[in-house]
Amino acid sequence: MDKSQKLYVGIDLGGTSVKVGLCDRLGKLLAVYEGPTEAEKRAEGVLQNIELYVRELVGREGCDWEQIAGIGAGIPGFLDMETGVVKASPNLGWKDVPVKAILEERLGKEVRIDNDANVAALGEVWSGAAAGIPNAVCYTLGTGVGGGIIIKNVLCQGYSGMGGEIGHLGVVPAEEAITCGCGQKGCLETVSSATGIIYMAKEAVIRGEQTSLAHIRELTAKDVLDAAKAGDQVAARIVDRAADYLGKSMALLSVVVNPQRFVIGGGVAKAGSFLLDQIDHHFRKYALENAKTNVDIVPAILGNNAGVVGAAGLHVFG
Ligand SMILES: [Zn+2]
Incomplete structure (x- = not known):
């Protein structure tokens, strides 16, 4: 893989599974990794899983962490996109979860979130x-x-x-x-x-x-x-x-x-x-x-x- 190219990570968070994908700057999907959501572990446990899946995907593809220019997540529910807070997600049983802040802390990259229908449209x-x-x-x-x-x-x-x-x-x-x-x-x-x-x-x-x-x-x-x-x-x-x-x-x-x-x-x-x-x-x-x-x-x-x-x-x- 060309180590100079910028890459983007996408996260599709569902009630039962989480899919993470690696895209180039033109939106070509280079690789995906899927793992269980384990919603019963509550928000902190689910976000920990997401960190593991993202690091697994990036490591497996042999690219440098520095190549990751940004991480985005599609989440079902009502969200405040500006602050990156999930106000309510009935599918996940979440209320007022600061997803952006937690994932940025864990992954050290800028994280943006939007609802699942909006990100599907964007794709x-x-x-x-x-x-x-x-x-x-x-x-x-x-x-x-x-x-x-x-x-x-x-x-x-x-x-x-x-x-x-x-x-x-x-x-x-x-x-x-x-x-x-x-x-x-x-x-x-x-x-x-x-x-x-x-x-x-x-x-x-x-x-x-x-x-x-x-x-x-x-x-x-x-x-x-x-x-x-x-x-x-x-x-x-x-x-x-x-x-x-x-x-x-x-x-x-x-x-x-x-x-x-x-x-x-x-x-x-x-x-x-x-x-x-x-x-x-x-x-x-x-x-x-x-x-x-x-x-x-x-x-x-x-x-x-x-x-x-x-x-x-x-x-x-x-
Ligand atoms: Zn209606």
Whole structure:
């Protein structure tokens, strides 16, 4: 390895495992190392694990510690990015943990933190599906709907870190709205996340609608998407509704931040062009002409590595 090149370390902290990655200055992922989070050891123990994993990764790759120009971490929950304090992370059971200060003390490098959805978005903009696109919005369709907004190559965190929380755009009309995990009603996440899709499917089954989904015990969002692909009318209607609200949210964002590209990742997005084409159709139906011309919707390409790449990128897209 060229010992003169600058390298960046990204940390993707999850409830059960921690992934750490080493990137070059162009966002190319050179190596990863994964170990258990051991959340039961509380914040101090988890951060000690992270130090071990980072040192193991850097040592294993044979690069000098001096080459590390910065370390970033993507953490689920509500964060104060400026001070580097995790205000609350239900997944980890953390409250008011000064992650930046502790890791800087342990590792002797500047550490930046951001939430997991924002760093995943940054990863796709640095070296993924939106590489070279300075204005992009990334969606992560999983248990919830996460998001990240990048304007002129800067991640939009906003006044209190709530910038890019697009899963909580209130897009569902009051008469159809259900309560979201955030406490508000009608959030995008209530219809377009895996949880939302499963909820709509179960409701249809309970109403006694004719669908192949009635015969599946532990329904997943993939079951619903697969049934829709196979021609099940009820499943198709549910997927269309999820896609419609995603398209509507994009039309709204297109007149707020006017991105050139939307990137869609997360487990639900594995349905591929079947889902993307429907989202695209609804986006074009709702969006203003000048806000949709030459704007495209593409699948994420970094997969599970988006988090480590984007976390490392926090030092490049400051
Ligand atoms: Zn919400």
